[in-house]
Amino acid sequence: MPNIKDVAKKAGVGIATVSRVINDSGYVKKETREKVEKVIMEIEYVPNEIARSMTLQKNKIVAFILPNSTHLFFGELSYFVEQELFEHGYKLMICNSSEQIAKEIIYLEMLKNNRVDAVILLTNNDVESLIDKNRPVVSFDRRFEGVPYVASDNYKGGVMAAEKLLELGCKKFMFIGDDAQGDASSVITEVTNRRVGFNDCLNEHGVSDIVNIEYPLGDYIVSADYVRELMSEYKDVDGIFAISDAAAAAVIEEIELSGKRVPEDVKVIGFDGGRSFLNLGKKISSIGQSPELIAKAICSTILNLCNNKPVYDQIIPVYFFGGDTT
Amino acid sequence: MPNIKDVAKKAGVGIATVSRVINDSGYVKKETREKVEKVIMEIEYVPNEIARSMTLQKNKIVAFILPNSTHLFFGELSYFVEQELFEHGYKLMICNSSEQIAKEIIYLEMLKNNRVDAVILLTNNDVESLIDKNRPVVSFDRRFEGVPYVASDNYKGGVMAAEKLLELGCKKFMFIGDDAQGDASSVITEVTNRRVGFNDCLNEHGVSDIVNIEYPLGDYIVSADYVRELMSEYKDVDGIFAISDAAAAAVIEEIELSGKRVPEDVKVIGFDGGRSFLNLGKKISSIGQSPELIAKAICSTILNLCNNKPVYDQIIPVYFFGGDTT
DNA sequence: GCAAAACATGGAAACTGTTCCATGTTTTGC
DNA sequence: GCAAAACATGGAACAGTTTCCATGTTTTGC
Known part of the structure; x- marks a missing residue:
């Protein structure tokens, strides 16, 4: 796999310049940019996201820890969460705990070891002490001291x-x-x-x-x-x-x-x-x-946390749905 | 956050030794190991997975690209895939394409940029040319030339x-x-x-x-x-x-x-x-x-691909389920 | 015409691990 | 008692980016 150095060498420029082209940041002369872009096409260079994560110290992945994504409401919720995160360049890791605290612990650990940037937590277990409250965590339908939360009303x-x-x-x-x-x-x-x-x-x-x-x-x-x-x-x-x-x-x-x-x-x-x-x-x-509204609320909180903006607890309105049983 | 150097310094050993303790590899004297472990506990050191991924050039994440995880069968399939992968230390990224080829492209790109190690592909779109066939990909219910696949019979x-x-x-x-x-x-x-x-x-x-x-x-x-x-x-x-x-x-x-x-x-x-x-x-x-059997087949293929072992196409048996409509 | 501002570029450090290799110490076997 | 094998350790290279900083060139404004 070609790396940024290969591009720099082949284009006859420095690696910093290539980086600026890739990220469209800083000053790059038009001709230089074109030259670099041509080389990138030629050798089919694709920036390595792991390396990028390494320097940036974040990898734009959010974990959703929940009991079981096959349950209708949870499934819909995770679907909308994925949609919403995708819009902002984040990816979703799905973590079915099956209510097992051992699995929740392993998944919560991913916050500390930088595997994920943030966690959405939906649990019925007593995991308060396991949450790293210095990192982005949002809890759904459950209050933990010091953790922002979202819930239906x-x-x-x-x-x-x-x-x-x-x-x-x-x-x-x-x-x-x-x-x-x-x-x-x-x-x-x-x-x-x-x-x-x-x-x-x-x-x-x-x-x-x-x-x-x-x-x-x-x-x-x-x-x-x-x-x-x-x-x-x-x-x-x-x-x-x-x-x-x-x-x-x-x-x-x-x-x-x-x-x-x-x-x-x-x-x-x-x-x-x-x-x-x-x-x-x-x-x-x-x-x-509404899984859609809830997902939006959860994601806005997550994104704010990831960008060091202030967050608030959010209570989402519910509505009466008249069916055949009343 | 403390890093491996901090541990090494505090324990009065080299970083290589700390690494050996963490990974339980190579030779480490019992007393040295204990000393290092003590420091790890004290300063609450957790190895950074991004850095680890960097050197190892793999991050143990598998992407599952599918139309919509809220559809019952797909939801169950992804649930079992997650369970199975978890057993082997892999995490699952869920990628709802909503049938949009543009989204599938972005998700498929993750293979090339090392964001994920492997992809499970479930699509109805014409993405043959977008698949990086040199990397681990398994296709469900769909044949692509040169891509191992799993399907129900x-x-x-x-x-x-x-x-x-x-x-x-x-x-x-x-x-x-x-x-x-x-x-x-x-x-x-x-x-x-x-x-x-x-x-x-x-x-x-x-x-x-x-x-x-x-x-x-x-x-x-x-x-x-x-x-x-x-x-x-x-x-x-x-x-x-x-x-x-x-x-x-x-x-x-x-x-x-x-x-x-x-x-x-x-x-x-x-x-x-x-x-x-x-x-x-x-x-x-x-x-x-059976979503469970299919998930097992998919995951065994994925794991084999990730470990450079040979893989085979797999056809999973179906069964007649007698309900009230026949 | 000249200082200041804006543009342009590249080297090197930093991010945090793993692992090869070199060096040195013990233990083993006879 | 001594060579060989096993054990033990640390330094340094390496993985592939981003970004700070230094240096240099061009443009702007009056």
Whole structure:
């Protein structure tokens, strides 16, 4: 592979001049530039990005650490993050942790050893002490002291779900979802605010008897047996807010198998935006979060961090998506 | 950030010795090793991967260029690729081309400028001339001269679909799908073999009047209007093989809206494995391809290429997945 | 016409590792 | 006891860029 020295020698100029041509920086006489460009074409010279990274001490790669990119919402989020970063010349490294803290540690280490310039962190594990807070890190749906974060307005989402169900005349409410995922059950993510907002709003409207089911979703899937049990235990529930569309879909399926109808007998609202991939003959009503807006917010934060500009926490609005289940 | 020189100085040894300790290579006396390790801990030294890449001329990053990682099958494939690469110390850069050749070019360029060690290429565009065939590239579902490739046994899949529909007593067959995607309609990917296998098998069984619909799927979605039109044009079709589950789902939805029943009146087989995310009350019968097996095959090829070992094209078996539509 | 500003260029240092090679010390084997 | 093998260590070259700085030339303005 030819290097910058080969170009310089062949063009009869200094390497600094070649560098200036490549980067279009500093002063270069028109004829000199053309001469250098001609040589570059001839010997098919391509600047070595590793060497460039070496001197610049940055390599324009961002790591996205997340549990599992095959989950619909995460997949969409990573897609838009990649699009957005690409616009700014950054590349995306995808790091599926599969919720394993050991893998998260290895990926977080890439910040310290200069493998990546920045990290987008989406985790349910207790990794606070492992984060290098002197480097660019942005956290999604989770607060870490001293780490800028982006999240959907989960609280508002909970409120909106409650308001909608109240408006539709529901009397007995249930929240189903998982507040404490990950390796440390004590870890509280921002997702909890979906439940909090839901309960707060209902309380404000004088409803206090709310069934809060904190079922550990594990791989984001609710077991059918468990839901069936729940439904038979709380027969009078007629308004359900599920922490995700996946959870909502499982709930809906079981309700219908039990003979009740959705939305006639029980109304169900999920969370994510109703793009759920589960097999239902209907679309799930849902509190939608926009992967595109979130990606933009995350990337603007990342880019600001990389350029030593000030950053702010960002809360992204959610919207009610009316489907067939309310 | 401390560097290897700082460690050497503080430990009172040469940098070569520190390097040997870090890499556990060559001879180092036990006491020296311990002394160095102690200093490394104390000053929290982490070797700079960029510098390491510089001397080694490789950085253990693989790029996966694909149209869109949010599509279910591609998403799963990339997930397993990441898992597999991670096991071998490689990281995955995800490169959504959105079918744009301009973006593919930029990403392919990363091979030449040493940004990545290898590329996994999944494209429908005419990029043959842009591939640096002297470097590690593996192609999925597409043949390029001189580039090792991995593909599902698409031909066999087509045959299996035909056999299944014949076995179930279907008389009039239709294939629906898109042979020529991408920017150059002349590009033929291996996916074409699904149609070819389907037709060949039917021909062998004496069926020659086959409706082959080559509808440009674009973003892998079939328009409802178009399907409706088709269904009214070919009323007597009772056995359909769709190029993907997404296409199958669209077809099924329209058939049912038109008053016919699936599978009673029309039987439908898709392709991918029936994990489709579309809203149907039933599971799609499908020719399944295993993202996990494919990922393993791709990665073994990549790793062999990176280590100058011989590689072979690999055809991965498919299997019939019986759902509710046959 | 001349000083100042702008333009043009190249050498060398810096970035941070790995590894070859030279040198020196121990251990081994008989 | 001595040669050979194994162990141990450090200096320096090298990987391929960018950029500072020094030097020199041309243009500008009055």
